[in-house]
Amino acid sequence: MEKLIKYLKWLFALAAAAVTLWSFTVPDAAGFQQPEFARVFFWHFPCPILGTILGLTTGWFSYKYLATHDIAWDVRAEAAVELTTIFWLVTMASGILFSELEWGTWWQWDPRQTSFLLVLLIYFAYFALRGSIGDETRKASHSAAYYLAALGPTLFLIYVFPRLHQIAESSLHPTQSIMQGQIKGEYAYIILATLALASILSAWLYRLRVKAGLLLLEEPSYGNLETNRSDTAHPPVVRPIRVPDESRE
Template identity: 50%
Template structure:
């Protein structure tokens, strides 16, 4: 049974990949056969958004928890989610660049949506730059948690609000919602849903594995610290030696 469960994921991924090449080409694109990169661009952006909210929630828990092992554990969860989000943001950007190259003839068009996502990645990356620049553990936890909560709204604005402004939609080469809704029907829609499901499932598994390993290392570190403290705190009683005759 366990072996069957382990085989289920790679089989599902292979089937989804194969199906994504067998579906009919999407209409209304310059290179319809290459528009299927959307199957991996869209799921990564969806999972990225979910990881942002997860990281923001854990950052809130960091700020609402007194300094100590518990807050360190919340910080670990936040960082694990946001580091996984970096992977999805890179996949989203790279697949978007490939889409731009194949459909519009240039890898970078300074399209409003490309630019807004680049700004998003800069704000996102500043979180890790902030953490890297603070040596003190407690200050790193509190400052990075506060930054994440402060940066959440600007990042969500760049992802959801800015691209949907009327002026931006008119100037953008990016497929609008009307075009994409027309594609998400039949086999194209099924493959998209399956891709989102698989990418989400793999991301959750990777996140849980990372947190489990990091928490185990954290607990091991606490045990080692407690042992050293117990050894250093041991009291040595003075012994009176008999006087030599």
């Protein structure tokens, strides 16, 4: 089995190399300021698709945690949300690069850029919330609740807000590339290949992350003997302090 996995890893590496080479052999795209750099699109396009799929999957895992209170669902949700954030970051980074190459500025507060930045802020807030709660059960339930509450605004910011009439008019970012059949021929095949490779990679990373998360759960816990840095003392709790004994000196 281990040998098979090793071969599969090699196969994946070869496929990734082949798709990368293929992406450089296709003719430059028409209608761009710098056509050769339009290849950034091969990564810019599949990442939000995978991010959305993983984001919705995280929503399902969060719901399952709240319904069952099985901590394994929280581990799965955390793994999925981490991968989602990575895909959002790659989308944002490739978008910023594309903006500089095509529109001549790294950041221009385009509605699509800004709405995506807000999505990232929601995800960072999710991690901030997780990091601020020490108790594992409470951390799991609160972060699941926050994620489900944030899912609506996230989908609104990605799919509805940039398509609002007033917003779409003032944005340079295209919103109808697929609907209008602008992605076709070899470009469409390369995007599909990139999407497939990124899906395989994310499934693999997800599996590893969940495995590591479940192993961490099996670690022995020392209960109250451990110092919990995330929790603050409950106000009525009075912690004992050491007072120097002056009579001994």
